[in-house]
Amino acid sequence: MALTPIPFTAEDFRARMRRAALDASAEGLDGMLVTPGPDLLWLTGYQPTAITERLTLLVLGTDADPRLLVPELERPDAESAVGSEVVTISDWRDGDDPYEVAGRLLDPTASYAVSDSTWAMHLLGLQRLLDGAQFYSVTERLPMLRAVKDENELARMAAAGAAADAVFGEIVKTRFSGRKETDVAADLARLLREFGHEQVDFTVVGSGPNGANPHHEAGDRTILTGDMVVLDFGGLMYGYGSDTSRTVCVGEPTSQMREVHDIVRAAQQAAFEAVRPGVECQEIDRTARRVITEAGYGERFIHRTGHGIGMTTHEPPYMVAGEERPTVPGMCFSIEPGIYIPGSFGVRIEDIVTVTADGGKRFNNTDRGLVIVE
Template sequence: MSSVARLYPSRIAALRSKMKENDVDALVVSATSDMLYLIGRKLPNTERFNALILGQTGNPYLVVPELQYPLVASLAENAEIITWAETTDPIRVASDLLHRLDARSVAVDGLMRGAFLLRLQERVGRQVRFSDGTPLTAQVRLLKDADEIARLADAGGRFDAIWEAFWKNGRLVGVSEREVVEQIRKLLFAHGFDTMEWCDVGSGPNGASPLHHHSDRIIQPGDPVVIDFAGTIGGYFMDTCRTPVAGTPLPEFIEIHEITRKAHEAANERARPGVAAGDVDQAARDVIAKAGYGERFMHRLGHGLGLDAHEEPYIIAANRLRLQPGMVYSNEPGIYIDGKWGVRIEDIILMTSDGARSLNSATRDLVSMN
């Protein structure tokens, strides 16, 4: 994402359409990924108040600290930029704007700091109804546009190259989980990523905990190693997981790895436009349950991905949202055996008119490493 702020008129128009459908007079977006989505710039989310304020018509308002004006100056032709000095109350500025818009119904993004929201509610008065704006922005962001898909596809290809380099040149036997993290970190930055958001490495029994981070445990011969990492490039996330083995895998692990791979395939085969997200989760879950490991797959199948690592659509049993072309989500079934090991296989999936298209091509077969 360019460092120069720019408005995305089509995204703002789509959001305003949702505002009208839901009788929302004004939307207040704080310094979150929603702001990044709408103006192409991620402002600091600190104790200094930043907000993009949208009415149903007219130019957007951008309220920023005076010292941050250079970060958004490029928007001046298309937005009214209102700066506030260090001695000014920015909540009063925002409140005055809402009154100018004659806003009786105000939606606020779900990640606005509670202190800002409470002060804003007190300032505008009880006659104004506040609501959570997250469903509005989520509906608009749910379908990725061509530029976003291109960015995510590029990031997916870079992740494939990282996996190939790691399998070829990386080390597992006799090194610590923490050292594996450092191997992945170097590869991420070498392949152009801006950040490493996380790298979870669970070897042997540590892999039985789906959210194990990493430790100083030394990886032993025969240990499966669950490696789940994520990074950002140009503001967009990529996130994958594979479970290679240090040395020669035991037959029992080969079996559960193959079950997990088949569950991954079943989910992709079930995924089609119009199919409920929960039905895709169920397709993978059925494979694992039939093999006798149903209780050992204890998390959802997947989550959406884009400007946030976890966003809509969530691929979970209760979600009846119908998949549509342009949605992007993870497919990551897993089996976790307490005291022994775990396995997870994760790709990022783009829903197309023809069905599921993986943005990752790195092999999902079992890989043995030195």
């Protein structure tokens, strides 16, 4: 948490754009079109102050240097954030047709991967102008664009994970019984900021039967003695995500609660031990699911085992059946098996993990046992 992040350099951004263009070419594409969102920020370091209806477009290809088209009024900010040594910047003025201006930078018969954050109005505008071009989702054709993190990114991820761990260490000292889920969620949000997060993305507090809904929004339910409580929280720190889940019990748990928690803990540990370079993503899911199924709760594990994480909380790769992509060092993803008993309770245990040269490393290291709270 004491990390002072090393700023990304112009060469970092140039290298990322070169790699993206080459990856697109290797996929049989002519280039990549990127609008404001995590891809643009990762590739250039530029994020418009306000993402509006005005078109901002980064054009990447192997046949030309990177080009960035921005609204005229935003050009000073773009030049300050990116710099002419990284991309060639041009602009369009209010009253112009931005798609016509963009068309001068594009091949009307080319095939492009388009960032998933692109507004439909912008993609449709480009399609009308370039009716001979083909457009594909970046996630569909270039899903590994941001998946493998460098050392600088991994350091930020580790710091975010440590900060989330510190939050859990504090929240279990507070009182749960007699308070609303929203009260505990507010504490989680406050603690995330206190421990260095610049952005809080989610604070799931699922008590009692609400814990059986994996994406339950904290509500007005009063937490009672005897409740299991699923805590799932995270956000951005130094621009990179945290995401961890632990399940606590308010007072003494029942024998079934202990049993289910032990099964989920064993599944999470087995899946972590399966992480190593070259293992298919789906095998990590299969490993966790096998433990839960053999224990008789297979039908109560109702989601994938994990998701990639980086500048966004959910991104490729996904630990799910059918994902045959092999893991490689630098990939970061969650391992979060769960069991959900409708009308009663749920249990989920989640760590963020990165693939190393010979296995896996956790970014979350708080107690995975069943913690008893007041």
